[in-house]
Amino acid sequence: MSGIESWFEYLSKRWDLVASTLLETLGYVVSVTVAAAIVAITVGVLTRNRAFPRELSLAIASVFLTIPSLALFTIFIPVVGLGFWPSFIALFLYALLPILRNTVTGLQGVDSSIVESAKGMGMTRLQILFKVELPLAWPVILAGIRVSAMLTVGISAIATLVAGGGLGDFIKSGLARLPLPNSLEAIWTGVILSLLLALAIDSSMRGLGRLTTSAGVRS
Amino acid sequence: MNAHDLDPLHEPRALIELVNVEKTYPGAEQPAVRDLSLAVREGEILVLVGPSGCGKSTTLRLINRMIEPTSGSIIFEGADVTNTDPNKLRRQIGYVIQQIGLFPHRTIAENIGTVPRLLKWDKKKTAARVNEMLELVGMDPSIYGPRYPRELSGGQAQRVGVARALAADPDVLLMDEPFGAIDPITRDRLQNEFLRLQAELKKTIVFVTHDIDEAVKMGDRIAILREQSIIAQIDRPEVILTDPADDFVENFLGSGAILKTLTLNRVRDLDLAPVPPVLPGASRTQALAAVEESSSGVAILLDAQEHPVRWVDRRSLDNAAKPIEQAGRSVNVMLQPEDTLQDALSAMLQTSTGMSVVVDGRGRYLGCVTIESLASLLVQTQNGAA
Ligand SMILES: Nc1ncnc2c1ncn2[C@@H]1O[C@H](COP(=O)(O)OP(=O)(O)OP(=O)(O)O)[C@@H](O)[C@H]1O
Numbered sequence: 001m002s003g004i005e006s007w008f009e010y011l012s013k014r015w016d017l018v019a020s021t022l023l024e025t026l027g028y029v030v031s032v033t034v035a036a037a038i039v040a041i042t043v044g045v046l047t048r049n050r051a052f053p054r055e056l057s058l059a060i061a062s063v064f065l066t067i068p069s070l071a072l073f074t075i076f077i078p079v080v081g082l083g084f085w086p087s088f089i090a091l092f093l094y095a096l097l098p099i100l101r102n103t104v105t106g107l108q109g110v111d112s113s114i115v116e117s118a119k120g121m122g123m124t125r126l127q128i129l130f131k132v133e134l135p136l137a138w139p140v141i142l143a144g145i146r147v148s149a150m151l152t153v154g155i156s157a158i159a160t161l162v163a164g165g166g167l168g169d170f171i172k173s174g175l176a177r178l179p180l181p182n183s184l185e186a187i188w189t190g191v192i193l194s195l196l197l198a199l200a201i202d203s204s205m206r207g208l209g210r211l212t213t214s215a216g217v218r219s
Numbered sequence: 220m221n222a223h224d225l226d227p228l229h230e231p232r233a234l235i236e237l238v239n240v241e242k243t244y245p246g247a248e249q250p251a252v253r254d255l256s257l258a259v260r261e262g263e264i265l266v267l268v269g270p271s272g273c274g275k276s277t278t279l280r281l282i283n284r285m286i287e288p289t290s291g292s293i294i295f296e297g298a299d300v301t302n303t304d305p306n307k308l309r310r311q312i313g314y315v316i317q318q319i320g321l322f323p324h325r326t327i328a329e330n331i332g333t334v335p336r337l338l339k340w341d342k343k344k345t346a347a348r349v350n351e352m353l354e355l356v357g358m359d360p361s362i363y364g365p366r367y368p369r370e371l372s373g374g375q376a377q378r379v380g381v382a383r384a385l386a387a388d389p390d391v392l393l394m395d396e397p398f399g400a401i402d403p404i405t406r407d408r409l410q411n412e413f414l415r416l417q418a419e420l421k422k423t424i425v426f427v428t429h430d431i432d433e434a435v436k437m438g439d440r441i442a443i444l445r446e447q448s449i450i451a452q453i454d455r456p457e458v459i460l461t462d463p464a465d466d467f468v469e470n471f472l473g474s475g476a477i478l479k480t481l482t483l484n485r486v487r488d489l490d491l492a493p494v495p496p497v498l499p500g501a502s503r504t505q506a507l508a509a510v511e512e513s514s515s516g517v518a519i520l521l522d523a524q525e526h527p528v529r530w531v532d533r534r535s536l537d538n539a540a541k542p543i544e545q546a547g548r549s550v551n552v553m554l555q556p557e558d559t560l561q562d563a564l565s566a567m568l569q570t571s572t573g574m575s576v577v578v579d580g581r582g583r584y585l586g587c588v589t590i591e592s593l594a595s596l597l598v599q600t601q602n603g604a605a
């Protein structure tokens with residue numbers, strides 16, 4: 001039997017498991033990306049006019065990315081136990097930097113003369129933020145969110161090591177059983193589904209980008 | 220319409236007053252504006268002009284409180300607004316900057332509707348006003364309304380900037396080098412358009428420039444500023460040009476001060492020479508008759524839109540081999556009534572006849588001006604001033 005055929009057979013006997021782990025990974029991606037976007041955009045907005053807190057928060061977010069993932073996933077177990085939460089926290093910390101970085105870049109990229117004329121017409125600070133600065137920075141911010149979502153798909157495979165579920169389960173069980181039958185098929189399942197999920201998320205976020213970006217600033 | 224046309228005994232009331240205003244930027248040792256008192260009269264264009272860094276923009280931005288004065292007060296329409304809500308004040312004052320700052324993510328129509336929306340006008344009223352504004356600045360609303368700023372040329376963007384500033388019908392317009400970043404030809408056209416507009420609208424305008432020629436052309440009054448926005452002289456342009464207060468002003472005016480008096484008068488002040496038009500489709504005989512009747516021996520051939528196209532004289536019409544549409548020389552340089560005599564002189568020097576064609580805002584033929592009419596006006600002015 002060829003590799004592909006045996007993989008399909010492996011899959012066909014486990015649709016339920018495939019679906020539930022896929023959903024778990026998707027759950028991480030959505031919850032982590034949303035939470036990280038809320039926090040990172042808020043921080044980026046609050047620090048946009050002050051260099052020191054801005055650089056400090058960027059530095060902190062960068063430090064998270066340098067911590068080895070295995071360590072970051074396990075470090076919170078004493079506090080929150082095993083399962084979803086240590087994985088969520090680790091993924092959340094990783095997802096902050098791309099969004100924060102792009103929020104800062106996007107807001108700094110707004111031409112100061114545009115803000116000047118908005119102020120000159122009597123728009124309040126909040127109106128300028130929500131009607132001018134954020135809409136203009138949005139394509140850049142969204143690109144950051146997309147990177148974070150991709151990052152989360154990949155790194156969430158580690159969640160299986162702290163009993164967090166997700167597509168990593170296939171990879172872990174395959175690795176543990178190598179070279180027994182179906183072990184390679186299990187690894188493929190984890191890898192290929194992660195890849196497909198990443199592609200699906202990427203293209204749907206590009207679509208979202210087109211829908212939410214004004215034709216006047218679309219490239 | 221110009222402040223100097225008005226009876227000096229009935230000095231118009233001051234719409235904006237700066238009283239002992241001082242501004243020191245945080246961290247600066249010297250104030251950028253020192254103890255400035257200045258009144259802007261209703262309906263005038265007051266030009267602030269001075270060397271780079273003298274505090275023109277700072278002064279302008281103090282008026283709509285883009286920056287807060289360190290001390291002193293700002294009076295707007297008779298009320299002290301130094302400590303009122305700045306956003307409310309700004310919605311009553313149009314503001315145009317050199318970079319224009321159109322919102323790239325909004326259509327032209329939405330850009331122009333910005334202040335009406337802030338003032339909570341209803342949709343219908345805003346839309347009607349937006350169309351009116353676009354027409355005012357000579358742009359077709361159905362074509363340009365739905366476009367985005369990046370689809371505009373520099374000159375069009377500048378017109379939209381002015382339309383946006385005028386949308387809520389403010390009494391006052393603040394303009395910081397509005398035509399500074401535009402090529403000379405377009406700038407000249409925009410200046411003319413703007414003066415025509417102002418003749419109708421009669422707004423109170425504070426206009427910043429570092430270009431003395433632009434100041435003389437645009438200003439009913441000019442304030443020449445030195446470092447720290449100290450007023451070196453404030454008066455009507457002709458007084459400043461003929462009677463500079465001190466060396467600083469004289470230096471700032473430069474060597475061509477007498478020549479600049481050419482920018483004080485407009486083409487519309489000149490007598491039009493009787494150069495008859497030849498309508499499209501006219502026969503050679505009719506054209507010749509027009510030339511005969513003309514005291515200068517030339518006539519102007521018009522096209523169907525009444526745009527002047529060619530100069531014709533007797534000799535060029537005698538050549539029967541050429542259709543009259545190709546007789547004579549083409550009209551290359553045209554003046555508008557708002558152009559200065561300086562523009563007129565340089566236009567006349569480009570034609571061998573010392574004559575130049577004048578057209579209205581839509582390019583329709585009005586008549587011709589001659590170097591003699593220019594000279595006689597100058598003599599009159601000199602005698603009048605003496
Ligand atoms: N935001 C600011 N913070 C600190 N100093 C400033 C600020 N804006 C202007 N200045 C200083 O105040 C002085 C006046 O500046 P301003 O911009 O008013 O000059 P200007 O006459 O408009 O010059 P230009 O013709 O070059 O536009 C300058 O010395 C400038 O460096």
Ligand SMILES: [Mg+2]
Pocket residue numbers: 275276277395
């Ligand atoms: Mg300036």
